[in-house]
Amino acid sequence: MNISRQLQRLALNEDINFLLTNRVPRAALTRFMGWFSRIRHPWVRDASMAVWRAFTDLDLSDARTTSFASLHDCFVRELKPGARPLDARADVLVSPCDAIVGACGRIGDDPGAQVFQAKGFPYPLTDLLGRSTRATETINALRGGSYVTLRLTSSMYHRFHAPTGLTLHHVTYHSGDTWNVNPIALKRIERLFCKNERAALHLSLEDGTPLLLVPVAAILVASMRLRAVDVALNAQYRGPHELPCHARYDKGSEMGRFEHGSTILVFAPPGFALCDGVENGHRIRMGEALLQRL
Incomplete structure (x- = not known):
């Protein structure tokens, strides 16, 4: 089993997940992440996205662009035109x-x-x-x-x-x-x-x-x-x-x-x-x- 799969299995353990994502200084960590994710440096961006991919199934195939200046830019990415067809029924x-x-x-x-x-x-x-x-x-x-x-x-x-x-x-x-x-x-x-x-x-x-x-x-x-x-x-x-x-x-x-x-x-x-x-x-x-x- 590769490292990415092992990390994902660890994150799915309910007790560990709850402790790591809740029993922490939530407000301070959130403020830090807001600042860190906006750092426009290729090393920071690439390392951050590598960690992100290790824990998730990130798929950028429908993104308008796959080149981002920061982690935050990837978070708030736009989609290619037509990537989400609408159900047009009026009701x-x-x-x-x-x-x-x-x-x-x-x-x-x-x-x-x-x-x-x-x-x-x-x-x-x-x-x-x-x-x-x-x-x-x-x-x-x-x-x-x-x-x-x-x-x-x-x-x-x-x-x-x-x-x-x-x-x-x-x-x-x-x-x-x-x-x-x-x-x-x-x-x-x-x-x-x-x-x-x-x-x-x-x-x-x-x-x-x-x-x-x-x-x-x-x-x-x-x-x-x-x-x-x-x-x-x-x-x-x-x-x-x-x-x-x-x-x-x-x-x-x-x-x-x-x-x-x-x-x-x-x-x-x-x-x-x-x-x-x-x-x-x-x-x-x-x-x-x-x-x-x-």
Whole structure:
């Protein structure tokens, strides 16, 4: 067995993985990685990418370019035109990103609108979004609807796109921790998504139907950039947490990016259902069918 395979097997050991990615100074390590990944030196870049490849299945065959000045440039790479065909059906919401589907299903009718991060680990949308007037209105509209957890691994394409034609009305940034968001941590840390840094994107479809996307940051990742908000949303951000905006997107248009991999939570109101094949563990690409209007 080669060294790369041995390292990957070691990383998959749940206890070791949890200790190495959580029981560390998460905030300091994340800040360091943000700085280190931007170093534009060929030796640093090549050594960093060699380590990255040793632990992941990094594939750059669909990238617009395979020549990068830094590790960060590879993280936020763009794709070749046509690399992600869109499901053009008008009644289908496509996946906003490349991902592995995590917990998904029906949003609870209870006052907190309960959903799950993993089997046996519920969390209420009231904890995820807060209790502002806007959050309460959104939760009321989503009760009884559908949700999907989309986990981006570190080697995946890290930009996210509009699942259909829509308008972004408001962004609420929630500062927080930087726990790992892999399945190992989700089975151990209660209400993890409610603790990590995240941005709630309040959206509406062309007919006014509400939709909610929540990009969630994680260790080594705690920075998000939205095209509609010209600032990096991370632990160093000191601006207002309520960010009104008005941005119109066509289906498949880029909305933003992570500075690494992480998670996007998708919430749709009653009247939508998961498309065939969308279940825990399913690999999906941006542009493929995710939710369908009933």
